[in-house]
Amino acid sequence: MRYLNEEMKARKLPELMRFASGKPVSSVADWELRREEIRQILCKYEYGFVPDLPVDMSWEVKKKAEVFGAKAEQSDVEITLRSGDRAFTYPVQIFVPTERVRAASPRTVDGKLPVFLYIGFNNEHSRWVAEELIDNGYLLAYINYQEVAPDKEDGFEGGVSAFFPREQGKEDPGKIALWADAASRALDYVLTLPQADPDRIAVIGHSRLGKTALFCGAMDDRIGLTIANDSGAGGVAVHRGKEGEHVSDLTKNFPFWFCGNFAEYANREGELPFDQHFVISLIAPRRLYVANAQEDLWADPCSEIIACKAASPVYELYGEEGLSLKPGRSIYKKQEELAEWGDSTIQIGRAYHEGHIGYHVRRGTHSLCREDWQLIMEYRDKTNS
Numbered sequence: 001m002r003y004l005n006e007e008m009k010a011r012k013l014p015e016l017m018r019f020a021s022g023k024p025v026s027s028v029a030d031w032e033l034r035r036e037e038i039r040q041i042l043c044k045y046e047y048g049f050v051p052d053l054p055v056d057m058s059w060e061v062k063k064k065a066e067v068f069g070a071k072a073e074q075s076d077v078e079i080t081l082r083s084g085d086r087a088f089t090y091p092v093q094i095f096v097p098t099e100r101v102r103a104a105s106p107r108t109v110d111g112k113l114p115v116f117l118y119i120g121f122n123n124e125h126s127r128w129v130a131e132e133l134i135d136n137g138y139l140l141a142y143i144n145y146q147e148v149a150p151d152k153e154d155g156f157e158g159g160v161s162a163f164f165p166r167e168q169g170k171e172d173p174g175k176i177a178l179w180a181d182a183a184s185r186a187l188d189y190v191l192t193l194p195q196a197d198p199d200r201i202a203v204i205g206h207s208r209l210g211k212t213a214l215f216c217g218a219m220d221d222r223i224g225l226t227i228a229n230d231s232g233a234g235g236v237a238v239h240r241g242k243e244g245e246h247v248s249d250l251t252k253n254f255p256f257w258f259c260g261n262f263a264e265y266a267n268r269e270g271e272l273p274f275d276q277h278f279v280i281s282l283i284a285p286r287r288l289y290v291a292n293a294q295e296d297l298w299a300d301p302c303s304e305i306i307a308c309k310a311a312s313p314v315y316e317l318y319g320e321e322g323l324s325l326k327p328g329r330s331i332y333k334k335q336e337e338l339a340e341w342g343d344s345t346i347q348i349g350r351a352y353h354e355g356h357i358g359y360h361v362r363r364g365t366h367s368l369c370r371e372d373w374q375l376i377m378e379y380r381d382k383t384n385s
């Protein structure tokens with residue numbers, strides 16, 4: 001059995017609640033300053049800075065169609081970013097339940113619906129998700145990450161990368177930052193829709209896109225709930241002491257996901273001036289949902305739990321609980337244990353939905369499956385997020 005609270009101490013994570021100057025953070029006002037320091041550190045050493053250009057944004061609805069047996073209207077929208085003589089256009093698909101579905105849904109409040117901003121891999125696969133979410137009364141905005149910037153080493157010539165002038169420096173944004181920023185620009189559009197509830201916006205992604213959703217939620221305060229599914233290294237899992245994928249794997253196989261500085265820390269995790277609990281801390285006190293799979297040892301569920309616990313003091317500063325291990329509903333008849341935290345046993349297939357960080361680890365391998373979506377919807381209902 002693993003004792004994660006003991007492991008957390010042994011991993012010697014950098015302190016969240018202390019300024020770079022050494023001064024302790026003791027109030028919300030202090031934290032807001034420290035938060036800015038943390039944001040700079042993460043952009044500088046891990047994800048890169050997305051240039052702050054004077055960007056003009058416009059959108060055009062290219063096509064509208066009734067889908068899923070008249071349960072929803074799908075709009076294919078193109079978002080165009082312009083700056084000087086540069087322009088870049090990418091698509092976002094919007095699915096809005098029809099009036100009949102909205103009227104019947106308990107999730108409709110004053111005519112407004114909770115939103116899923118879904119950063120996905122595959123347009124075909126996203127359709128079953130879309131229908132499931134429509135049946136449950138959500139508004140879905142879907143972007144395909146490869147249509148924003150190709151997921152490959154392309155010298156930052158492809159997609160939105162070419163739109164941003166690059167300094168050719170080690171702080172230039174990696175693809176995760178670019179995908180996340182494009183999701184935020186899609187959210188600018190979504191918030192113009194009369195049915196979108198600005199108080200119930202969730203961003204979601206799986207795996208590399210779980211990392212992307214996490215960073216998006218960390219950078220965009222309009223997002224009330226960030227959902228990172230199987231996000232692992234470069235996502236929710238702390239790098240120090242992590243099993244499975246390490247910084248050296250990320251920077252060898254996917255250097256273009258991150259900024260150049262990150263590669264300096266391959267095999268030197270202990271020297272990183274941050275760890276992934278810093279990313280979570282930027283989301284606090286807004287909600288985060290972390291989902292894992294038992295067999296996803298490459299992502300390392302235990303290192304994600306440690307990160308959530310390490311970020312929880314920021315929630316506490318706001319009078320909220322971060323990750324609560326009070327056991328909720330179980331989705332399996334027979335329980336299996338994953339690890340211990342103090343007196344609590346963390347079980348596979350159990351919903352941990354009491355805190356501002358919601359959590360579950362289900363059986364099986366790396367994927368964002370229906371069981372995950374159902375538990376996530378359950379958490380949204382419980383927390384009105």
Ligand code: GCU
Nearest residue numbers: 206207208209231232233245
């Ligand atoms: C690889 C990578 C992971 C990533 C995953 C995915 O396995 O090592 O970091 O999460 O791909 O995106 O599917």
